[in-house]
Amino acid sequence: MRGASRTSERLGRRFFRRDAESLAIALLGQVLVRVLESGEVMAGRIVETEAYLGVIDRAAHTFGGRRTARNESMYLDAGHAYVYFTYGMHYCVNITADAAEVPTACLIRALEPIEGVELMRERRGGRADGELCSGPAKLTQAMNIDRSLDGIDLVSDPRLYLRRGRLAGNEEIIRSKRIGVGYAKDWADKMLRFYVRGNPHVSRK
DNA sequence: ATGACGATTTACT
DNA sequence: GTAAATCGTCATA
Numbered sequence: 001m002r003g004a005s006r007t008s009e010r011l012g013r014r015f016f017r018r019d020a021e022s023l024a025i026a027l028l029g030q031v032l033v034r035v036l037e038s039g040e041v042m043a044g045r046i047v048e049t050e051a052y053l054g055v056i057d058r059a060a061h062t063f064g065g066r067r068t069a070r071n072e073s074m075y076l077d078a079g080h081a082y083v084y085f086t087y088g089m090h091y092c093v094n095i096t097a098d099a100a101e102v103p104t105a106c107l108i109r110a111l112e113p114i115e116g117v118e119l120m121r122e123r124r125g126g127r128a129d130g131e132l133c134s135g136p137a138k139l140t141q142a143m144n145i146d147r148s149l150d151g152i153d154l155v156s157d158p159r160l161y162l163r164r165g166r167l168a169g170n171e172e173i174i175r176s177k178r179i180g181v182g183y184a185k186d187w188a189d190k191m192l193r194f195y196v197r198g199n200p201h202v203s204r205k
Numbered sequence: 206a207t208g209a210c211g212a213t214t215t216a217c218t
Numbered sequence: 219g220t221a222a223a224t225c226g227t228c229a230t231a
Contacts, residue, residue, distance in 0.1 A: 218219080
């Protein structure tokens, strides 16, 4: 099937092939879909993202061209998952931008749960709706995303992908400084975080 | 081999 | 508001 109108359109390579800042904005309103081994499905609308601009970006794991076993998937073509482990207990998921060998990506910081909400709640210890996916490590816990999904192709992998969605007409995108990158000196203040104004699932006011 | 440090969350004062 | 939890990763030696 090909064409613009389909009720459940999976996003293809062309959607991801742009710079990280543009992609971070374009991702707002798209739907992240997780399919478990059991066949159970969870999905959430992306309402908060951050752009990481690669070798020039002091806040990025690939600053200065650093390339290690951990961040290797940031060097993959646009539309792949970069999942990293941090603080000894949390996973965060990014989507690669640009092209192969250009290590830029967008961190998914918050989702508005729309499918499989009870499954998410189980994984999140029975917390209230607003606490299920309102943070980068909360959403990975809710959706059972860990390093086993690092490096997978979101264009073709059955376990994780993006479905076309959109922002409502009255929804507005706000730009701010990124969270938790105080160590990045001059790059700490860059306005590379984007979120839907007033959405209750955004990680912070 | 070692030590310092997180692209965070949660609980507590 | 402050602090603990908790360990893989990376730079340094």
